[in-house]
Amino acid sequence: MINESEWAGAAARNNAEWCDEVCRAHGTPGEFRAGAWSSARRTPPLYPDAVTLSPDVSAADLVARIDTASPGCSVKDSFGCLDLKPLGFEVLFEAQWIHRDAGSAIPGAMAPDVVWEPLKSADSLPAWERAWNEGEEGDGLFRPELLTGETTFLAGTSSDGRIVAGAIASRGVSVVGVSNLFAAGGPAADEESAWAGCLTRTARLWPDLPVVGYESGTSLDAAVRQGFTPVGRLRVWLHTG
Structure with missing residues (x-):
């Protein structure tokens, strides 16, 4: 073990x-x-x-x-x-x-009106970065080249087409790392439902890999409620x- x-x-x-x-x-x-x-x-x-x-x-x-x-x-x-x-x-x-074991049950519930999918083209990156940046226009921190490797940008999109939540999943040899998780707040998405949506989609993509990352403060509390264990x-x- x-x-x-x-x-x-x-x-x-x-x-x-x-x-x-x-x-x-x-x-x-x-x-x-x-x-x-x-x-x-x-x-x-x-x-x-x-x-x-x-x-x-x-x-x-x-x-x-x-x-x-x-x-x-x-x-x-x-x-x-x-x-x-x-x-x-x-x-x-x-x-x-x-750390979160592969195959663990997801305690939280996804927001019912938010659909989680991987970004499929670089054209979607500016909107994703703007949502991650709390509505402020981004400066191209996340380049199109990142979509071609072992990295997946996950977007939670509301029924009116807005990206209201998201995360980045980076697959390694033995784990999947989740970072940059965000939620716009309000009725469409909050941190609890963002974790549920992110973990549900991650489990579909890599069902046999455990999930790792790092958090602090209330974000750490939210992650623990979703089945993560602090490990260091x-x-x-x-x-x-």
Whole structure:
């Protein structure tokens, strides 16, 4: 039986692979080596410059691989064990890796007037990003190249054709990672029904794969109510000079 620390490691690896996909789509691929994924060039907004894959990675070695001179440099400390403060970082937030067994029952109910489907073309990406960005026009963070790999953008569409909920599912070798889950709120979609819709569609696509991700605060509470188990703490550090 896989223990919690192993699930945390699997979730961290899946997340690093997703970060690398985003960077590759922007023409700035990172590399996997010595206990971490890292990018020598600044990554797209909201994405870390490094993700640790082992609790034994050296903080100094890790920071030497990334561009701390550019504003916004960050590190995802997947095991919550690094002390990056002496290297000019501050904790931006903490969260929990989460895991859900394949085939588990889904406690929540999908909103009855919302249909969940994968995006089928790049033409739908701007509307998806706008909905994810709380109605604000996006800046092309999610590139069309992301639709051709192991990544699926899930959209919950209301009866009037609006995207009111969504998530990104990134398939790895042994797990599916769910990230960027959102719900517009109101009668059409909330976080509970968004999880139910996302998990229902994910189970249809990959019925034999467990689901992993990370959440914090009330979003973590919602995930736990949908059958997830917290399996380990992570920290995101921001370089402040």
